[in-house]
Amino acid sequence: MSDGSADMADIRRVLAGDVDAFGGLVERYRDHVLRIVRRHVPPDRVEETAQDAMVRAYQSLAGFRQAESFPRWLAAITVRTCYDFWRRRYRRREVVLSQLSEAHRQWLEKVQAEDAGDDWQALSDRAEAREILEAAMARLSAKDRMVIELVHLEERPVAEAAKLLGWSRTNVKVRAFRARRRLHQIILEGMP
Amino acid sequence: MKRKSISPDRLDQVLRRAHRAKAELPAGSLPIQVVMARIRSRDQDGLHTPWGSFETLVWRLAPATGALALALLGIWMHINLIGDAELFQIFYAEPQMLSLLNF
Numbered sequence: 001m002s003d004g005s006a007d008m009a010d011i012r013r014v015l016a017g018d019v020d021a022f023g024g025l026v027e028r029y030r031d032h033v034l035r036i037v038r039r040h041v042p043p044d045r046v047e048e049t050a051q052d053a054m055v056r057a058y059q060s061l062a063g064f065r066q067a068e069s070f071p072r073w074l075a076a077i078t079v080r081t082c083y084d085f086w087r088r089r090y091r092r093r094e095v096v097l098s099q100l101s102e103a104h105r106q107w108l109e110k111v112q113a114e115d116a117g118d119d120w121q122a123l124s125d126r127a128e129a130r131e132i133l134e135a136a137m138a139r140l141s142a143k144d145r146m147v148i149e150l151v152h153l154e155e156r157p158v159a160e161a162a163k164l165l166g167w168s169r170t171n172v173k174v175r176a177f178r179a180r181r182r183l184h185q186i187i188l189e190g191m192p
Numbered sequence: 193m194k195r196k197s198i199s200p201d202r203l204d205q206v207l208r209r210a211h212r213a214k215a216e217l218p219a220g221s222l223p224i225q226v227v228m229a230r231i232r233s234r235d236q237d238g239l240h241t242p243w244g245s246f247e248t249l250v251w252r253l254a255p256a257t258g259a260l261a262l263a264l265l266g267i268w269m270h271i272n273l274i275g276d277a278e279l280f281q282i283f284y285a286e287p288q289m290l291s292l293l294n295f
Contacts, residue, residue: 019228019231026222026224026227026228030222034220035215039214047222050222051226051227054222054227111203111206129207133207149211152204152207152208153208153212154211154212
């Protein structure tokens with residue numbers, strides 16, 4: 001990341017026709033974009049989606065307003081690119097609804113047993129946790145998936161999630177509430 | 193037997209940690225050269241401006257607009273555009289014109 005003046009200088013050069021100046025922005029913000037994309041798309045699609053986000057940012061650069069922060073503007077474009085990724089995947093029915101394996105059931109059983117203890121933190125870091133989360137997320141819609149990731153899993157304020165997704169606050173609030181309930185329901189159904 | 197008793201808050205905490213761990217996975221990279229090559233290959237599209245979006249829309253609608261213009265031209269060539277007032281004047285001044293106009 002950098003101070004805004006370097007960003008603005010590069011943005012002005014790009015808008016004046018110097019395409020190569022966008023390289024400076026890519027250099028400074030690629031980790032920022034990758035961190036967001038890794039949270040929202042499968043590992044094998046991170047690179048492609050991050051590239052899509054950068055290309056989209058370049059094409060939308062004329063719409064960037066100097067008053068806003070470039071990293072925030074880029075974050076919104078990246079989140080929307082991730083959302084579009086899931087929309088395409090759901091439309092082509094590429095989302096695999098995987099069944100929970102015995103290892104997953106055992107993991108859920110341990111979490112249940114450790115409900116009052118502290119070992120749940122270690123359990124959360126295991127691969128089973130990510131796999132169960134992914135299996136449950138696959139049963140949600142693209143909209144529910146994005147909203148639950150931003151509001152409940154990343155604990156972003158509703159206003160920020162609304163800005164990132166370009167939706168109304170009411171829409172985000174209602175959808176986040178329903179999606180959380182649905183996610184819990186899906187996971188509890190898989191519990192032993 | 194204790195079943196399905198995990199508290200929603202604890203479940204959220206577990207899921208949050210699992211979600212955050214995804215960001216730490218060493219998945220994907222973003223080489224500048226690859227991004228810039230993609231941008232240059234698409235650069236003929238240029239930057240999206242409000243005017244550019246409008247221009248794209250105009251070009252997308254051009255075939256339909258052309259077809260509509262031709263259809264209107266055809267209709268205009270086959271309809272009688274004489275107004276009611278003018279027709280009344282003709283009828284009033286020269287009734288014999290009626291037969292010529294084929295009413």
